[in-house]
Amino acid sequence: MVSNAYLQELRFRQDSETNPNKYPFDLPAFNNFDGIRFGDEVTYLVGENGMGKSTVLEAIALSCGFNPEGGTKNFSFSTRASHSDLYKYIHLSKGYKQPKDGFFLRSESFYNLATQIEELDKGGGGKPIIDSYGGRSLHEQSHGESFWALFMNRFSGNGIYILDEPEAALSPTRQMAMLVRMKELISNKSQFIIATHSPIVLAYPGAVIYELSSSGFKEVAYKETELYSVTKEFINNTDNMLNILLQ
Numbered sequence: 001m002v003s004n005a006y007l008q009e010l011r012f013r014q015d016s017e018t019n020p021n022k023y024p025f026d027l028p029a030f031n032n033f034d035g036i037r038f039g040d041e042v043t044y045l046v047g048e049n050g051m052g053k054s055t056v057l058e059a060i061a062l063s064c065g066f067n068p069e070g071g072t073k074n075f076s077f078s079t080r081a082s083h084s085d086l087y088k089y090i091h092l093s094k095g096y097k098q099p100k101d102g103f104f105l106r107s108e109s110f111y112n113l114a115t116q117i118e119e120l121d122k123g124g125g126g127k128p129i130i131d132s133y134g135g136r137s138l139h140e141q142s143h144g145e146s147f148w149a150l151f152m153n154r155f156s157g158n159g160i161y162i163l164d165e166p167e168a169a170l171s172p173t174r175q176m177a178m179l180v181r182m183k184e185l186i187s188n189k190s191q192f193i194i195a196t197h198s199p200i201v202l203a204y205p206g207a208v209i210y211e212l213s214s215s216g217f218k219e220v221a222y223k224e225t226e227l228y229s230v231t232k233e234f235i236n237n238t239d240n241m242l243n244i245l246l247q
Helices: 053-063 107-122 130-131 144-155 172-187 224-234 237-247
Strands: 007-012 042-047 090-094 100-104 159-164 192-196 208-213 216-220
Touching: 042 172, 042 224, 053 100, 053 192, 100 107, 100 144, 107 130, 107 144, 107 237, 130 144, 130 192, 144 172, 172 192, 224 237
Parallel strands: 042 192, 042 208, 100 159, 159 192
Antiparallel strands: 007 090, 208 216
């Protein structure tokens, strides 16, 4: 079957030489790394802190032409250049169709993005950028409201959306609503690549899930992830788990 995905596969460039003792190639997840295949609709990266999820997601975004601190491809601001050079060493196999929209969400730098929008709009000279985000300053909303304004207004479909821990500002109810919004956008020819710690956000049916660990990248089913099993165990056996943790 021919894939209609905008992004289809990630591999290390054949002409690149990586140093396994130098960041980011010394990250545990790069042990025995042979690349990943993106899902046509949704691809997730999950795993413990420090395994390299955000680093890989950032490299994918930069290879697609997005700003390191997030936003659309039209943003070029820099608050602090902290991104790795991984993007220089990877090759993305792309489909024959080009996305008409796209966004790179970095939860940790979304405040900086909101500030940049306000600064650009101060200059005038055309339709305010904030109109594409619902028309209300992102700084005048709660963290969760501003994220939701982004999902509902700026994401227009026919796009590639790269999201780093989008659940950071969302309640469980809004995380479930996010799955609904994802379905709407996927039905409108969109593709998502998401790094997450949320078992709710991770639950999109039919997604490709890669769990990053000291053994490398492993494609797993939803209920096989450590994220799912640990959360399930805690919720189903809360008292026992707390007794073990806090004794």
